[in-house]
Amino acid sequence: MTSSSPAALEIGIEPAASADDGALVAAITELVNGVYVIAEAGLWVDGARRTDAREIAELVRWEELAVARIDGRLVGVVRVRALDGGTAEFGMLAADPARRGVGIGRALVAFAEAWAIGRGFGAMQLELLVPTSWEHPSKQLLHDWYSRIGYRVVRTSALGELYPELEPLLATSCDLVVYRKALEPGGAAMPPGSDPD
Helix, strand or coil, X not given: CEEEEHHHEEEEECCHHHHHCHHHHHHHHHHHHHHHXXXXXXXXXXXXCCCCHHXXXXXXXXXXXXXXXXXXXXXXXXXXXXXXXXXXXXXXXXXXXXXXXXXXXXXXXXXXXXXXXXCCCCEEEEEXXXXXCXXXXXXXXXXXXXXXXXXXXXXXXXXXXXXXXXXXXXXXXXXXXXXXXXXXXXCCCCCCCCCCC
């Protein structure tokens, strides 16, 4: 599945064979980690990273990564996967900070939703890590944006309840907030200008 919009933005599931492309895997890893260093500043101990090349190669091999390119250059990524028979999930959303405001994040979420609808899923879910004792500006921005595009909080739990292996890497106490949105086949695209990047 490929979609395009103004500015020659192309998004598609990266083929499994690309898992063996070391340069591409490294570029995706660097993009994701670079975005999350800023988006999750203060949440993790020094040196903690969102992902590594091994995980990225695995996700590409499973065909769970959609990659955005402008003129052939990597500018964004989002993970898509099935959770159960009725719900899909997107995560690891990252858009090139040097191209803020051109709609990459919005297009990646729209792609993820279309991917889910095309496979018969009736709902899309996402997880947002938020500190429990202070307000993180990036997390508030994302909460507001996800709420505007139809996502609603369905559960909040301590990060350690779902990902106990990650809890020791936290620099501050955090909750994992789970959002969900009902998907409608042929639903309207997100309005222009509704992008956090």
